[in-house]
Amino acid sequence: MGDTTDQLDRAFAALADPTRRDLVARLAIADATVGELAEPYEMSFQAVSKHVKVLEDAGLVTRSRDAQRRPVHLNAEALDQMTQWIERYRREAEARFSRLDALLARTAEGDGNRPTIKEKES
């Protein structure tokens, strides 16, 4: 359990940084080396290297070796796991709201107070 938790911790934390989100956005288009990734930013090359490491530790990217280069590759599966988590609760919440809306609509219509309502809430 701690395993999955840690992974989600790291994944969400990784995407909490705008630079790293930008890296992900660019890696969605094409794999790239750290050097290529670092080029557009003001910050030092090493800083970007660190950012990439954070993404890697979060499982969001993987790396292979090609001579001196270590091309960075986006891991779509990790992104999928994140949406899985979010969507589960979003759907739960929305389902609940819809039910509530329906309830309120029925009550407001004036033909309310039917005893069919048994959504215990306390």
Next chain:
Amino acid sequence: MGDTTDQLDRAFAALADPTRRDLVARLAIADATVGELAEPYEMSFQAVSKHVKVLEDAGLVTRSRDAQRRPVHLNAEALDQMTQWIERYRREAEARFSRLDALLARTAEGDGNRPTIKEKES
């Protein structure tokens, strides 16, 4: 622009904490007060209050007032914005992989080296 960025920063950072993800999971089922939310955890009441504030600043929850209580309500829209962001790039990446897979499959089939291939990569 900084606006949306900040919001995503905060939202992802908020969900990077396991306690806060648990809060979200519970709020998906039902609204709750800070007191109710704090009850199951070992940590102090104030710590949970802080966590809720982080979720609120991230736009993930909203709060109303009911006498002394300030019930916390999950904001499904904020969750949706997060999935929007993630899914955009996941889809881009996956589309690219599919294209690449198809390319490799064609090449491997032996009827390869058709000049239709012009995915310049260098």
Next chain:
DNA sequence: GCCTTATTCAACCAGTGGGTTGACAATGAT
């Protein structure tokens, strides 16, 4: 072997984050 390219590691600094405890504020009940 020596030089270049690409990348990481190590040490450091300032800022932030999660936790604590203790005091304060807001609202309702008596």
Next chain:
DNA sequence: ATCATTGTCAACCCACTGGTTGAATAAGGC
């Protein structure tokens, strides 16, 4: 008015993070 309930604010501690610079490693080119 006083008390109880519910929650926030403030100050503090320690760990972690994002950034820096400088040195080290890894792999190829000559």
